[in-house]
Amino acid sequence: MSASVDIRSVSKSFGDVHALDGVSLAIAPGETLALLGHNGAGKTTLFRILLGFIEPNSGEALIDGLKAGCRQARRLISYLPENVAFPKTLTGREVVAFYAQLKGAAASEANAALEQVGLGEAASRRCGTYSKGMRQRLGLAQAIVGNPRILLLDEPTSGLDPLSRNDFYQLIAGLAEQGTSVLLSSHGLSELEARASRVAILRQGHLVADGPLAMLQRDARLPIRIRVKTKPADAETLHREFGGRRINGASVEVTCEPDEKMAILAALHQRPGAIADIEVIPPSLDEVYRHYSRANPDKEARS
Template sequence: MNDTMNIVELEQVEKRYQGVTALNKLNLEIRQGEVLGLFGHNGAGKTTTIKLILGLIGASSGQVKVFGEDPTQSEARNLRRKLGFLQENVSFYDQLTGLEVLQYFARLKGVSKKSCLSLLEQVGLSQAGKRRVKTYSKGMRQRLGLAQALLGEPKLLLLDEPTVGLDPIATQDFYRRIEILKQQGCTVILCSHVLPGVEKYIDRALILGQGNLLAEGSINDLRHQASLPATFHLQGRDLTLPDHWADKASQDERGVRLDIELKDKMLAMQQLVGLQGLENMDIHLPSLEDLYTHFIESHNGAGSAMNVTQEAAQ
């Protein structure tokens, strides 16, 4: 039996700004120790959702609860110590050293400064801790921002575009750190435009479009909701496909292409792997980026497909 509690609960939450609906009747439950990916183009409602959970703004209607409390109420002040937040394009006082910045935020948060040195080490800044922030690269500032978010061992971590400015190795290190936090029971909400590579680190994805919930679930759930095919690419000389697969085949720059319904992929593999002349077979299951594009297109119409793909890649 799963007895983990809900850390975040949104029930029929709406947020309106001067008559414009930024969030439309959103229902969301996030369990303890879960990593939720929150995805959507600019203006989709991601930042509004984060601000509601942080208690920085109140809902126009509906109910928001974090650790069972309304985060906007003064009694919920103690909630802040359980939260960690890394905003996009983080900025700090340039004249302070990295260590001084971290110690300053530790005082603000009411936590011990003893952890600051170990946090700098965890994010790979131990050698730069005594240098002024103005000498830091964008990636170093981002890592300092992550260290700030981890002060006080938060139980809920909200990360907005956390890997901006990080090189591939630093990005992998970052996600390894998230995995450790998850194992320790920390709940993580991760917003990102950089979709490739994210899917293996999240338990669930939530896709927003123009304030509306477009899709929600695990990657496998979303694959079944979208009904996108698995794509097989076959390379080899004089390949002869069985008739029932030949009807589905087309040729592209990567060889013979077959789009197979997900439920038939194992049968297709068994039948195709023994083909005479087959030299190589690649199988592509719908990725998070494919699914994101599908749900956004379905909501907005195919005319926005190019913009969606460009935004997802930014």
């Protein structure tokens, strides 16, 4: 199947600032791509190009084969910006019905969208009375109304508590099953909770990673930490034998490459008398993200 979103070596600069530099990305129907990067990494610029608000300096952005921003392309796409303040005196239903009508859908579709994001009960209340999380969900309802084929969500989970974040990813997964392509941006990998099928990382306008989360974790080759809780008397000897660092007097933490892990565990296994507990800590998602968003750009560009 052809790509829903096709970004071909797009570059965009504002004055001296290179917001995007030769970025290529494609999103297939039904695929969820999480776009990660610091503030200023180029995420929002990419969204604005996909909506046709700004033109790239070079390269092209296609929506289902159409030039981004043309009327037919905008029929397929829906957008949730990072910061949006809906008129406080309108009810949730009025806000969503308004955007439904702008998209050429019936105003009555608002009810279903509000139910989907869990605002069915609050639909008749003025959105000035909504909490921050409810306002974020209202923005999401506005985005999913009218059955868009492509969803562009800029930081959709900021301001959501972990429970609503979980609901959000469930909703996205449901839409993706129906063939909706989702491009969502986020500050860090940990916020994604391993829910996106693919992750792309932007750093200073460069695409430094693009692939399934498991692949990024593997390729980062980050050290694994093995934390050994020792019997009080044996901490010193274990520390001398395995290296690493002492924690709290009765623990030793050893860091190792992924392929050294088994050998170290085997060696530890030879000392059952000295060890109370062993904890193996794989690199966290945040560490993986930090690795890609901070590492030397030359090395990363080739990986």
